[in-house]
Amino acid sequence: xxxxxxxxxxxxxxxxxxxxxxxxxxxxxxxxxxxxxxxxxxxxxxxxxxxxxxxxxxxxxxxxxxxxxxxxxxxxxxxxxxxxxxxxxxxxxxxxxxxxxxxxxxxxxxxxxxxxxxxxxxxxxxxxxxxxxxxxxxxxxxxxxxxxxxxxxxxxxxxxxxxxxxxxxxxxxxxxxxxxxxxxxxxxxxxxxxxxxx
Amino acid sequence: xxxxxxxxxxxxxxxxxxxxxxxxxxxxxxxxxxxxxxxxxxxxxxxxxxxxxxxxxxxxxxxxxxxxxxxxxxxxxxxxxxxxxxxxxxxxxxxxxxxxxxxxxxxxxxxxxxxxxxxxxxxxxxxxxxxxxxxxxxxxxxxxxxxxxxxxxxxxxxxxxxxxxxxxxxxxxxxxxxxxxxxxxxxxxxxxxxxxxx
Numbered sequence: 001x002x003x004x005x006x007x008x009x010x011x012x013x014x015x016x017x018x019x020x021x022x023x024x025x026x027x028x029x030x031x032x033x034x035x036x037x038x039x040x041x042x043x044x045x046x047x048x049x050x051x052x053x054x055x056x057x058x059x060x061x062x063x064x065x066x067x068x069x070x071x072x073x074x075x076x077x078x079x080x081x082x083x084x085x086x087x088x089x090x091x092x093x094x095x096x097x098x099x100x101x102x103x104x105x106x107x108x109x110x111x112x113x114x115x116x117x118x119x120x121x122x123x124x125x126x127x128x129x130x131x132x133x134x135x136x137x138x139x140x141x142x143x144x145x146x147x148x149x150x151x152x153x154x155x156x157x158x159x160x161x162x163x164x165x166x167x168x169x170x171x172x173x174x175x176x177x178x179x180x181x182x183x184x185x186x187x188x189x190x191x192x193x194x195x196x197x198x
Numbered sequence: 199x200x201x202x203x204x205x206x207x208x209x210x211x212x213x214x215x216x217x218x219x220x221x222x223x224x225x226x227x228x229x230x231x232x233x234x235x236x237x238x239x240x241x242x243x244x245x246x247x248x249x250x251x252x253x254x255x256x257x258x259x260x261x262x263x264x265x266x267x268x269x270x271x272x273x274x275x276x277x278x279x280x281x282x283x284x285x286x287x288x289x290x291x292x293x294x295x296x297x298x299x300x301x302x303x304x305x306x307x308x309x310x311x312x313x314x315x316x317x318x319x320x321x322x323x324x325x326x327x328x329x330x331x332x333x334x335x336x337x338x339x340x341x342x343x344x345x346x347x348x349x350x351x352x353x354x355x356x357x358x359x360x361x362x363x364x365x366x367x368x369x370x371x372x373x374x375x376x377x378x379x380x381x382x383x384x385x386x387x388x389x390x391x392x393x394x395x396x
Contacts, residue, residue: 005263006244006247006248006251006252006263007248007252007261007262007263009244009248010244010245010248013237013240013241013244013245014215014241016230016234016237016238016240016241017212017215017226017229017230017241018225018226018229019222019225019226024217026287026290027216027217027287028215028216028217029248030261030285030286030287030290031215031216032214032215032245032248032249033248033249033252033261033286034261034285034286034287034306036214037249039211039214040214040245040248040249041245041246041249041250042211042214043211043212043214043215043242043245044241044242044243044245044246044249045242045246046204046207046208046211047208047211047230047238047239047241047242047245048239048242048243048246049204050204050205050207050208050227050230050231050238051230051231051235051238051239051242052239053204054204054205054231063205063228063231063232064205065203065204065205087228087232088228088231088232089224089225089228089232092224092228108232
């Protein structure tokens with residue numbers, strides 16, 4: 001098969017999806033072509049619409065195709081609690097998994113001076129504006145528990161202190177259902193230091 | 199997130215890919231939106247082109263965007279050996295893995311009377327035409343080693359006999375590097391019965 005142009009291009013393009021290598025891409029391409037052309041066409045349409053129309057929410061910077069996302073526009077949600085996350089995917093998972101009913105703020109990254117990511121890239125100025133407006137009583141720091149995530153939480157915690165706003169950090173410790181035997185030592189020592197009254 | 203329309207649609211559409219569930223689809227959608235919009239746009243373009251333009255080769259019925267596929271159009275390949283496979287994906291893997299230089303014929307399925315798949319659906323009439331033309335000296339039956347695949351091979355083998363054409367079947371046995379201990383009993387007994395001079 002010296003030159004199966006379009007089929008080869010399709011397989012190559014599918015490799016841009018995370019977790020998809022040449023073998024899975026091949027399987028996907030053949031599956032769509034042989035069994036689900038309608039699905040493939042629909043995927044193509046929606047993909048193009050999404051890539052071109054989804055932008056960032058004016059208020060919380062999450063991904064949305066409208067100016068103000070549904071969460072920010074929702075009058076039933078609390079305006080006095082703000083959950084700060086690293087990515088739009090985090091908004092999605094927190095909203096699916098928890099009963100949190102406040103608003104969000106998406107940093108789109110974490111402080112990482114070596115990669116040239118400072119407060120400007122994370123929209124800290126916008127965050128300060130929101131904090132200074134006075135409606136917010138608590139911020140929940142839900143950045144990841146990596147070194148950069150912790151540093152970012154610390155940095156934003158200090159800004160909150162400046163405005164006399166309560167800052168909380170989501171709990172770190174043993175995952176639910178996790179067995180102590182198999183937990184890494186960092187998490188375990190963190191869980192011991194962070195123990196609470198029973 | 200009551201109504202994140204387009205984002206939700208995108209995640210749902212990505213689930214049409216084989217092996218992709220809601221979690222992977224979510225990861226793919228966020229990855230494309232946050233890190234690789236160009237890749238997403240390109241995938242959308244090529245997907246739509248492929249779904250609309252890729253059809254079946256006039257001669258061998260494989261997937262191609264031109265009337266006669268590269269393999270059939272290639273004058274350097276043998277015209278006297280025909281390899282018969284169940285799907286276009288098989289053409290692709292055989293061409294990548296082996297040094298086979300003959301032509302192919304794609305059945306797009308296997309005989310399966312219960313599912314209403316008979317000789318008509320598999321293009322057997324077209325195959326008979328080719329066999330009757332007289333150029334073909336050998337057919338290689340490379341259908342899968344399932345019950346239906348075997349039955350299909352048998353059926354086509356009888357057609358070949360009618361035209362006095364030699365029919366061979368790809369070898370079944372222990373996979374290369376396979377350890378006897380872990381091979382299923384069907385394969386093992388097949389390998390014993392099909393043993394050859396060493």
